[in-house]
Amino acid sequence: xxxxxxxxxxxxxxxxxxxxxxxxxxxxxxxxxxxxxxxxxxxxxxxxxxxxxxxxxxxxxxxxxxxxxxxxxxxxxxxxxxxxxxxxxxxxxxxxxxxxxxxxxxxxxxxxxxxxxxxxxxxxxxxxxxxxxxxxxxxxxxxxxxxxxxxxxxxxxxxxxxxxxxxxxxxxxxxxxxxxxxxxxxxxxxxxxxxxxxxxxxxxxxxxxxxxxxxxxxxxxxxxxxxxxxxxxxxxxxxxxxxxxxxxxxxxxxxxxxxxxxxxxxxxxxxxxxxxxxxxxxxxxxxxxxxxxxxxxxxxxxxxxxxxxxxxxxxxxxxxxxxxxxxxxxxxxxxxxxxxxxxxxxxxxxxxxxxxxxxxxxxxxxxxxxxxxxxxxxxxxxxxxxxxxxxxxxxxxxxxxxxxxxxxxxxxxxxxxxxxxxxxxxxxxxxxxxxxxxxxxxxxxxxxxxxxxxxxxxxxxxxxxxxxxxxxxxxxxxxxxxxxxxxxxxxxxxxxxxxxxxxxxxxxxxxxxxxxxxxxxxxxxxxxxxxxxxxxxxxxxxxxxxxxxxxxxxxxxxxxxxxxxxxxxxxxxxxxxxxxxxxxxxxxxxxxxxxxxxxxxx
Numbered sequence: 001x002x003x004x005x006x007x008x009x010x011x012x013x014x015x016x017x018x019x020x021x022x023x024x025x026x027x028x029x030x031x032x033x034x035x036x037x038x039x040x041x042x043x044x045x046x047x048x049x050x051x052x053x054x055x056x057x058x059x060x061x062x063x064x065x066x067x068x069x070x071x072x073x074x075x076x077x078x079x080x081x082x083x084x085x086x087x088x089x090x091x092x093x094x095x096x097x098x099x100x101x102x103x104x105x106x107x108x109x110x111x112x113x114x115x116x117x118x119x120x121x122x123x124x125x126x127x128x129x130x131x132x133x134x135x136x137x138x139x140x141x142x143x144x145x146x147x148x149x150x151x152x153x154x155x156x157x158x159x160x161x162x163x164x165x166x167x168x169x170x171x172x173x174x175x176x177x178x179x180x181x182x183x184x185x186x187x188x189x190x191x192x193x194x195x196x197x198x199x200x201x202x203x204x205x206x207x208x209x210x211x212x213x214x215x216x217x218x219x220x221x222x223x224x225x226x227x228x229x230x231x232x233x234x235x236x237x238x239x240x241x242x243x244x245x246x247x248x249x250x251x252x253x254x255x256x257x258x259x260x261x262x263x264x265x266x267x268x269x270x271x272x273x274x275x276x277x278x279x280x281x282x283x284x285x286x287x288x289x290x291x292x293x294x295x296x297x298x299x300x301x302x303x304x305x306x307x308x309x310x311x312x313x314x315x316x317x318x319x320x321x322x323x324x325x326x327x328x329x330x331x332x333x334x335x336x337x338x339x340x341x342x343x344x345x346x347x348x349x350x351x352x353x354x355x356x357x358x359x360x361x362x363x364x365x366x367x368x369x370x371x372x373x374x375x376x377x378x379x380x381x382x383x384x385x386x387x388x389x390x391x392x393x394x395x396x397x398x399x400x401x402x403x404x405x406x407x408x409x410x411x412x413x414x415x416x417x418x419x420x421x422x423x424x425x426x427x428x429x430x431x432x433x434x435x436x437x438x439x440x441x442x443x444x445x446x447x448x449x450x451x452x453x454x455x456x457x458x459x460x461x462x463x464x465x466x467x468x469x470x471x472x473x474x475x476x477x478x479x480x481x482x483x484x485x486x487x488x489x490x491x492x493x494x495x496x497x498x499x500x501x502x503x504x505x506x507x508x509x510x511x512x513x514x515x516x517x518x519x520x521x522x523x524x525x526x527x528x529x530x531x532x533x534x535x536x537x538x539x540x541x542x543x544x545x546x547x548x549x550x551x552x553x554x555x556x557x558x559x560x561x562x563x564x565x566x567x568x569x570x571x572x573x574x575x576x577x578x579x580x581x582x583x584x585x586x587x588x589x590x591x592x593x594x595x596x597x598x599x600x601x602x
Contacts, residue, residue: 001158001159001162001577001578001599002578002579002580002582002597002599003580003582006567006578006579006580006581007019007117007564007567007580007581008117008118008119008120008581008582008583008594009117009118010113010114010115010116010117010118011118012114019115020564020568022115023115023557023560023561023564024396024399024407024561026111026115026557027407027557027561028399028401028402028407029402030111032057032108033112033554033557035057036057036547036550036551036554036555037409037412037413037416037551037554037555037557037558038409038410038411038412038413039057040053040057040412040547040551041412042436042439042440042544042548043439043440043443045440045443045540045543045544045547046440046441046443046444046537046540047443047444047447047454053547054540054543054544054547057547058546058547059102059104059105061102061104061105062101062102062104062105065098065099065101065102065105066542066543066546068098068099069096069098071542071545071546072426073096074546074549075424075429075545075546075549077095077101077109078109078549078550078553079421079422079424079549079553080422081095081109083106083109083110083113084110086100086106087103087106087110109553112553112554112556112557115557115560116556116557116560117556117559117560117563117581117594118583119583119587119591119593119594120583121147121583121584121585121586121587121593122582122583123147123150123151123584123585126142126143126146126147127146127149127150127188129142129145129146129183129186130186132212132213132214133182133183133186133213133215135209135212135213136177136179136209137179139589140589140590141179143585143586143589143590144321144322144585144589144590145179145180145183145321146183147584147585148180148319148321148347148584148585148595149180149183149184149189151345151584151595152170152180152184152191152317152319152345153184153189153191155317155343155345155597156170156191156317156343159317159342159343159599162599163602165315165342165602166315167315167316167317167342167343168192168314168315168316169191169192169193169194169297169314169315169316169317170184170191170192170193170194170316170317170319171193171194171196171290171293171316171317171318171319171334171341172184172193172194172195172196172319172320172321173196173285173318173319173320173323173327173330173331173334173346174196174197174198174285174320174323174324174327175195175196175197175202175206175280176197176202176206177202177205177206177209178193178195178197178206178209178210178278178280180319180321181193181195181206181278182209182210182213182215182278184276185215185275185276185277185278186213186215186275186276187275189276190275190276191276192276192277192279193276193277193278193279194278194279194281194293194296194297194316195278195279195280195281196281196283196285196290196293197280197281197282197283198282198283198284198285200282203280203282206280207280210278215275215276215278216278279296279297281293281296281297285327285330286330286388287330287333287337287388288329288330288331288332288333288334288335288336288337288338289334289337289338290316290318290334290337290338290340290341291338294314294316294338294340297314298314314340315340315342316338316340316341316342317341317342317343317344317345318331318334318335318341318343318344318345318346319331319344319345319346320345320346320347320348321347322347322348322349322350322592323346323347323348323349324348324349324350324353325350325351325352325353325354325355326353326354326355326386326388326389328346328348328566328596329354329388329389329390329392329566330388331344331346332344332346332392332566332569332570332596332598335570335573335575335576335598335600336573336575336576341600342599342600343597343598343599343600344570344596344597344598345595345596345597346566346595346596346597347584347592347593347594347595347596348562348563348566348592348594348596349418349592350418351409351414351415351417351418351558351559351562352411352414352415352417352418354389354390354414354562355386355388355389355390356385356386356389356390356408356409357385357386357387357389357390357391357397357406358385358406358408390409390414390562390565391406391407391565392565392566392568392569393565393566393568393569393571393572394572395568395572396561396564396565396568407561409558409561409562413555413558414558414562416551416552416555416558417555417556417558417559417562418559418592419552419555420587420591421549421552421553421556422587422591423587423588423591431494433541433544433545433548434494434541435494436544436545436548437540437541437544437545438494438497438500438501439486440544441497441533441534441537441540442486442500442501442504444533444537445501445522445525445530445533446484449521449522449525450521451484451517451518451521451522452484484508484512484514484518486504486507486508487507489503489504489507490503496534497530497531497533497534498527498530498531498534501525501530502530505518505522559594563581563594563596564581566596567579567580567581567596570596570598573598575600575601576598576599576600576601577599577600577601577602578598578599579596579597579598579599580597581594581595581596581597582594582595582597583595
């Protein structure tokens, strides 16, 4: 079952094991890849000197060639130029009117491209989702829900046709507003759905949308109209409710009146006839154990008398559309933790929210030449490890590297893995290059005005607890205080560096516990001083943009590694009969388009 080969291999590969070996070898042996995948941070860009970060990371001959071309040309070459054809054409001596790029640069770009997973999408045009189901979805969400609902429906039918037990319920991990669940339960698919979500307000909103979409009937209530109208008018209510008998005599009812509404219809228990049902379950998803979810399902089945799908005979498909961080791991692990789960199909995203299984002090965790080791996050165990984190598979967990055993991805590498550089356009790329340039330059101001400490010297262990770019906390603060995170600002704040600095400082003063200290250090800074920084470092914007582009480009291998790790983990489980990865969305509409599927043996 599933595609052959089970991975969307790049052109030139037919053997899965050979590809995985080559990917792991390149990731663990390329110095530049390691530096770009976690060794470089934007906050470091203008805070280092002798040499600066750009000089330290990028080879001299590469820098010289970059200087010959505009930023647009360099980005195009990295992301789109056919470097293989260029290198094989002996008659080609120039590129866009200048000399050819250095051979080492061409080889590096080709080496990365050779290992990027194909993101082909073999599906058909989007199904037209009925308007009552599509409420609240933008164009991207419509594409994702339409394609994934069709994929899940076909997958469950394929599982049944292969001789396994028919899937009785689809469990949506992290259902959110239940867009996918409503579509699967709609008349077209008629699936019984269990929507598992941790946030109560999402469940309340999802239930209301279920009713509006006619997936569930409107909840009915019985209420005492006399009391209801009096309460609405704000009138004082008597302790006793008086009524008149048929002969006109006044009667008194001394019983206490219950003024609360009495619900008489439960939409989850009594589904609309002709379509699937939706059962909402609130659960904080900390692992893949679904015992309480199955118990909730059993309760509903007994209430409705649908004995043909009682819990002991239930056969579940666990799916998730863009599950963040470790939620993807929990969804995959549900296939081994729950006998009733027969198939999993998980589309991951937000890799930056994953935790990790290695201790922060492990020698293979950080890149000592460029960055100091970080402190463990409060959510991690006392020793800094998390058994639910990356990597999942034994093969990657125990992979020998130059720094020890096991492959680690720090927060910067995982954050870059959610980029989609092939989708960049001139306008949006210029906008985020400007944002990164402003933030990096602001860090230089923080350093010069004593808001943060100096960056640590390379490899000095006594500085290991400092943060990147000097520090992300104020200079006089103690460990554990609120970090200086700027976050998003209004679009108008990016019209000039002066307006950005003013807006960023105002936000930090308002929301950061170190606001008074920031005012003390920077309160006297004039607009002229701020503008001088922009003039002095403006040539660095192109260099920063090139490095950011290279980071986003090679981070495609980080995403490949994360996806391969999840697939390898499924391959390592005795109960899993088949596992594969394939594209389920159009990359230009939804770049996180790879689904990891595992099917349990009969």
